[in-house]
Amino acid sequence: MPTSAIATGLVDYELPAAEMPAQLIAYAVHAFGRPARPDSVPAPKTESALKKIFVLLRAQTGHDFSLYKPSTIHRRIERRMAVNQIDALDNYVKYLQQTPAEVEALFRDLLIGVTNFFRDPAAFQALEDQIIPQLFAGKRADAVIRVWSTGCSTGEEAYSLAILLQERMEVLKQSYTVQVFATDIDSRAIATARAGLYPASIAADLTPERLARFFTAEPGGGGYRIHKGIRDMLVFSEQDLIKDPLFSKLDLISCRNLLIYLGASLQKKLIPLFHFALNPGGLLFLGTSENVGEFGDLFGELDRKAKLFQRKPDALGAQRATLGRFVPPLTAIRAALPRSVDRTPFPVKLPLRELTEQALLQQVVPAGALVNGQGDILYLHGRTGMYLELAPGEVGINNILKMARDGLRFELSTALHKAASSQETVRYPGLRVKTNGHVTTVNLSVQPLASNPIVPPETLEVPLYLVILEEASAVAPAQAEQTALATSEKVGAGGTAIEARIAALQHELRAKDEYIQSTREELESSTEELKSSNEEMQSVNEELQSTNEELETSKEELQSVNEELATVNAELQAKVADLSRANDDMNNLLAGTGIGTVFVDHQLRILRFTPAVSTIINLIRADVGRPVGHIVSNLVGYDALVADTQAVLDTLIPKELEVQTTVGPWYTLRIQPYRTQENVIEGAVITFVDITEKKRIEAALEQARAAQG
Numbered sequence: 022m023p024t025s026a027i028a029t030g031l032v033d034y035e036l037p038a039a040e041m042p043a044q045l046i047a048y049a050v051h052a053f054g055r056p057a058r059p060d061s062v063p064a065p066k067t068e069s070a071l072k073k074i075f076v077l078l079r080a081q082t083g084h085d086f087s088l089y090k091p092s093t094i095h096r097r098i099e100r101r102m103a104v105n106q107i108d109a110l111d112n113y114v115k116y117l118q119q120t121p122a123e124v125e126a127l128f129r130d131l132l133i134g135v136t137n138f139f140r141d142p143a144a145f146q147a148l149e150d151q152i153i154p155q156l157f158a159g160k161r162a163d164a165v166i167r168v169w170s171t172g173c174s175t176g177e178e179a180y181s182l183a184i185l186l187q188e189r190m191e192v193l194k195q196s197y198t199v200q201v202f203a204t205d206i207d208s209r210a211i212a213t214a215r216a217g218l219y220p221a222s223i224a225a226d227l228t229p230e231r232l233a234r235f236f237t238a239e240p241g242g243g244g245y246r247i248h249k250g251i252r253d254m255l256v257f258s259e260q261d262l263i264k265d266p267l268f269s270k271l272d273l274i275s276c277r278n279l280l281i282y283l284g285a286s287l288q289k290k291l292i293p294l295f296h297f298a299l300n301p302g303g304l305l306f307l308g309t310s311e312n313v314g315e316f317g318d319l320f321g322e323l324d325r326k327a328k329l330f331q332r333k334p335d336a337l338g339a340q341r342a343t344l345g346r347f348v349p350p351l352t353a354i355r356a357a358l359p360r361s362v363d364r365t366p367f368p369v370k371l372p373l374r375e376l377t378e379q380a381l382l383q384q385v386v387p388a389g390a391l392v393n394g395q396g397d398i399l400y401l402h403g404r405t406g407m408y409l410e411l412a413p414g415e416v417g418i419n420n421i422l423k424m425a426r427d428g429l430r431f432e433l434s435t436a437l438h439k440a441a442s443s444q445e446t447v448r449y450p451g452l453r454v455k456t457n458g459h460v461t462t463v464n465l466s467v468q469p470l471a472s473n474p475i476v477p478p479e480t481l482e483v484p485l486y487l488v489i490l491e492e493a494s495a496v497a498p499a500q501a502e503q504t505a506l507a508t509s510e511k512v513g514a515g516g517t518a519i520e521a522r523i524a525a526l527q528h529e530l531r532a533k534d535e536y537i538q539s540t541r542e543e544l545e546s547s548t549e550e551l552k553s554s555n556e557e558m559q560s561v562n563e564e565l566q567s568t569n570e571e572l573e574t575s576k577e578e579l580q581s582v583n584e585e586l587a588t589v590n591a592e593l594q595a596k597v598a599d600l601s602r603a604n605d606d607m608n609n610l611l612a613g614t615g616i617g618t619v620f621v622d623h624q625l626r627i628l629r630f631t632p633a634v635s636t637i638i639n640l641i642r643a644d645v646g647r648p649v650g651h652i653v654s655n656l657v658g659y660d661a662l663v664a665d666t667q668a669v670l671d672t673l674i675p676k677e678l679e680v681q682t683t684v685g686p687w688y689t690l691r692i693q694p695y696r697t698q699e700n701v702i703e704g705a706v707i708t709f710v711d712i713t714e715k716k717r718i719e720a721a722l723e724q725a726r727a728a729q730g
Contacts, residue, residue, distance in 0.1 A: 067110060070110045070111055070113075070114050071091075071094070071110075072087070073114050074098065074113075074114060074117060074127075075087045077114075077117050077118065077124050078124060078127065078128055078131075081121060081124045081125065081128075082124070082125070082128045083261075084128070084206055084261055084263075085261075085263055085264070086131060088263065088283060088284045088286060088287040089131070089282055089283055089284060089287075090281075090282055090283065090284055090570075090571070090574060091284070092571060092574075093131075093282055093574050093578075094131070096578065097127070097130045097131050098110070098113070098127070100130060101113070101123070101126065101127050101130055105123065129207075129209075132206065132207045132210070133282070133574075133577050133578055133581045134174040134175060134205075134207060134210050134581065135174070135278070135577045135580045135581045135584065136173075136174040136175060136177045136178055137177050137223070137226045138177045138178075138180065138181050138223055138226040138227050139181045139226055139227070140177070140178065140181075140226075140277075141277075141308075141309060143326070143327065144306075144309065144326075144327040144328065145181065145185070147324050147326075147327035147329060148185065148306060148327065148329065149185050149188075151323060151324060151327075151329065152273065152304050152306070152323075152329060153185050153186065153189045154189065155304070156168075156186075156189075156272050156273060156304070157189060157190075157193060157197065160197065162195050162196070162197065163198070164197055164198070165197070165198045165199075165200060166186065166197055166198070166199045166200070166272055167200050167202070167268070167270060167271045167272050167273075168182055168186070168199070168200070168201045168202070168271065168272060168273045168274075168275070169201075169202045169203075169204070169268050169271050169273070169274045169275070169298070170182060170201060170202070170203040170204070170275045171204055171205075171262060171274065171275065171276045171279055172204075172205055172262075172276065172277075172278070172279035173203035173204060173205050173210075173211075173214060173257070174205055174207065174210045174214075175210045175213040175214050176203060176210075176211075176213065176214025176215075176217070176255075176257065177219070177223075177226075178275065178277065179201055179203035179214065179255055179257075179275075180217070180247055180251060180255070182201055182273075182275060183199070183201050183251050183254045183255055184231060184235055184251060186199050186201070186254070187199075187235075187250070187251060187254070199254050200254070200256065201254050201255045201256070202255075202256050202258070202268050203255055203256070203257050203258075204257075204258050204259070204260035204262075205259065205260070206259060206260065206261050207259075208259050211257050211258070211259050214257050215257050217246055217247035217252050218239070218243075218244055218245070218246045218247075219236075219244055219245050219246075219247075220244045220245075221242060221244050221245065222587075222591075223236075223244075223245060224245075232245070234248075235247065235248050235251055236248065262279075262291060263287070267294055267297070267298045268298055269297075269298050270298075270300055271298050271299050271300060271303055272299075272300055272303055272304065273303065273304045273305075273306065274295050274298065274299060274303070274304070274305050274306065275306040276291075276295065276305070276306070276307060276308075276311075277306060277307060277308040277311070277328075278308035278309075278310075278311070278573065278577060279308070280307065280308070280311045280570070281308065281310055281311060281570040281571075281573045281574045281577070282574060282577075288314065289314065289315070289316075292313050292314065292316045292319065292320075293316065293319065296316070296319045296320065296332055299332045300332070301332065301334065302331060302332060303331070303332040304323075304329065304330070304331055304332070305320055305329070305330040305331070305332070306328065306329055306330075307328040307330070308328060308573065309328060309573065310566075310569045310570050310572070310573035311328060311570070311573075312328070312566060313330055314566070318333065319332070319333055320332060320333060321333050387403045387404065387490075387491065387492075388402065388403035388404055388405045388407075388408065388489075388490045388491075389401075389402045389403060389405075389487060389488060389489045389490065390402065390405060390409075390421055390487075390488045390490075391470070391485060391486075391487060391488075392421050392437070392485070392486050392488055393483060393484070393485055393486070394437075394441050394483070394484055394486070395420070396420045396421045396422040396423075396433075396434075396437055397419070397420055397421075398419045398420065398421050398424075399485070405490065407426075407454075407456045407457070407461060408425065408426055408429055408454060408456070408463060408490045409421065409424040409425060409426065410424055410426060411424060412424055421433065421488060422434050422437070426454050426455055426456060427454070427455045428452055428453050428454040428455055428460070428463075429452055429454045429463065429465065431532055431533060431536040432449045432452055432465055432532055432535075432536070433465060433467075433488070434536060434539060434540070435447075435449075435532070435535045435536045435538075435539040436448075436449055436465060436466075436467040437467050437486060437488075438539040438542065438543060439467075439539070440467040440468070440469055440486055441469075441484065441486070442542075444469045444471065444484075445469070446466060446467065446468040446469070447466065447467045448464070448465065448466040449464070449465040449466070449532075450464045450465075450493070451463075451464065451493060452464070452465055453525075461492060462492065462493035463490055463491065463492060463493065464490075464491045464492075464493055465488075465489070465490060466488075466489045467486055467487070467488055467489075468486065468487045468489065469484065469485075469486055469487075470484070470485040470486060470487055471484060471485075611631040612631055612632055612633070614633075615633050615711065616631070616633060616708055616709065616710055616711075617630075617631055617633040617634030617635075617636070617637050617638075617688070617708065617709035618630065618631045618633075618634060618706065618707070618708050618709075619631075619634055619638070619640075619649065619706070619707040619708075620695060620704060620705075620706055620707075621649050621666065621704050621705050621707065622703065622704040623670065623702075623703070623704055624648070625648050625649050625650065625663060625666055625667065625705075626646055626647065626648055626649075627640070627644055627645055627646065627647055627648075627649055627652075628645065628704065629645070630644075630645075633709070634709060636655070636682070636684075637654065637655055637656070637682055637688065637709050638652050638653075638654045638655070639652060639653050639654070639655070640652060648663075649662065649663060649666065649707075650662070650663040655682045655683045655684070656680045656681070656682060656683075657680070657681045657682065657683055658681075659678075659680045659690075662690075662707070665692055666692050666705050666707065669692045669693065669694060669705055670694065670702070670704075670705055673694050673702065675691065675692060675693040675694070676691070676692045677689060677690065677691045677692075678690050679712065680709075685713070686711060686713040687711075687712045687713050687715075687716040688709040688710060688711055688712060688713075689709070689710040689712050690707070690708070690709055691706075691707070691708045691710070692705055692706070692707050693705065693706050693708075694706075
């Protein structure tokens with residue numbers, strides 16, 4: 022069992038059994054006895070140590086891990102530090118420099134080779150139903166189907182793809198040339214994949230039909246070997262995606278649970294490379310927590326849940342690399358989001374009535390309203406029914422722009438927008454508002470509440486505006502006279518009614534232009550806000566994707582540890598079975614010989630005995646653990662069993678004598694030291710060999726001699 026466990030390459034310590042408890046306790050204290058360190062940005066000293074580790078790995082293994090996820094790298098390094106009982110990262114760097122074998126061990130730990138046949142059955146079912154038939158659609162009989170399985174580990178996933186392809190060819194009853202390229206940076210995993218020999222536990226991942234069709238059971242329960250027909254479809258090779266050339270003209274790329282170990286920058290380099298390697302319309306199969314990210318223009322989504330994507334034509338081409346310069350930094354987006362999206366109807370600290378009335382007291386106003394930047398009414402003052410009416414439909418937050426009557430709506434929207442932009446009072450005098458079947462001349466003004474001297478700025482959480490509505494007839498005579506004079510100047514002394522109408526239409530047209538301009542500015546502002554919100558959502562999506570990948574990585578690591586434990590557990594179960602079988606054999610051997618045997622320890626306590634000794638010494642199962650001197654024997658004239666056994670333990674010289682029981686049989690009593698395989702004395706063995714027949718023959722011979730004499 023130990024040799025088999027060591028051969029798996031999963032063993033951290035190779036120690037004598039006596040030293041194992043202390044090592045396990047030391048490892049547990051070192052790995053789990055310290056409080057978890059919070060995730061933080063690595064200090065410069067830590068970054069320097071990590072760079073040295075990457076250099077050592079690259080120099081010895083030829084692989085660069087500097088672009089892998091830092092969190093994964095840290096966890097695996099901490100595990101190796103715990104195994105080697107090293108507390109400081111700098112000390113571990115020195116240990117790596119002095120111990121090339123540890124560099125190799127760290128390299129193996131960084132390669133989390135978790136895989137099995139048809140992993141994620143739902144995803145493979147979608148692949149079988151949607152993608153595999155598409156690969157053969159429209160292909161001639163002499164066509165070549167090229168598939169690439171990246172990060173194939175020990176080959177289970179690559180063989181799963183080959184099985185699906187073979188099953189599809191059997192359905193079509195045509196023989197295509199199928200090439201499945203399977204690559205990984207782990208040479209040991211590739212060697213296992215090339216052999217195509219897997220343990221018996223794969224039966225849990227395969228249907229009985231596939232297991233019988235595509236695998237052959239090895240003699241003696243040695244596992245299952247893949248059929249030669251499937252094996253010949255695959256080409257295994259050691260390859261590093263970061264530096265080695267890619268395969269090309271591919272119909273399908275399976276890259277499952279590899280991107281989750283790579284940093285974002287490396288992921289963004291690999292997705293366009295996969296696009297380049299695929300044929301037009303080629304397919305990409307990713308892991309459950311992986312995505313194409315920002316490259317939605319390169320791959321179309323076929324099945325979101327199964328992570329199946331199809332290659333699109335690249336419309337941007339070589340200009341793709343320059344796009345990043347035009348994207349604003351995402352870190353400042355959250356701070357740039359406008360507060361105007363807040364639709365809370367009560368955003369102020371002072372009571373709304375007090376706040377509004379304090380502002381209106383500065384001027385004699387019969388009607389007015391307090392609104393926010395979107396026109397939502399927070400408070401109404403006076404008789405506003407002549408100018409506002411409820412809009413039809415469901416009543417929610419009343420908006421003054423929707424409630425404004427004809428002749429007031431456009432100018433009110435423009436005035437509110439201008440006041441919000443300039444934070445100054447905006448006035449529109451002489452508006453003709455339709456009220457209850459006739460027209461009323463109204464003077465409109467919109468005043469930012471923050472500009473009112475009696476309202477402390479700190480009382481406002483969001484900008485508020487005071488909308489004041491006055492009938493033109495209530496204006497002071499001087500102001501009315503000025504308004505009439507201005508109107509007469511526009512119309513002219515000898516103006517006619519037509520010219521007055523034209524002047525009114527021109528005034529209305531200008532108001533419409535201002536309203537359209539205001540609407541355009543609002544639209545542009547809304548577009549900018551939506552753009553900003555979209556970029557914020559993209560940022561949040563990337564963060565969630567990163568978190569999801571991190572969780573998937575942790576799941577992979579836990580599954581790897583679980584597989585290691587399962588391997589060790591299987592070895593232990595095999596050992597227990599062997600031990601149980603050997604114990605049964607020994608018990609049957611001792612019982613079958615008919616030799617009475619008693620095993621005692623240094624204190625002469627009974628450890629084990631055979632059934633045959635029960636007729637000589639009165640022993641039952643409950644006597645195990647009792648001193649042998651406490652047991653009543655059936656021996657005639659012999660009571661020195663305890664003394665003789667102690668003498669053998671003291672001198673290590675075996676003792677032999679003949680004894681007789683009370684019922685007549687004779688036995689040869691032998692007392693010998695009990696020796697272990699390490700030649701350590703652990704007690705004594707007392708045996709009773711039946712010599713009754715020998716004694717009878719000797720007595721007969723004596724009688725014969727006496728008769729002859």
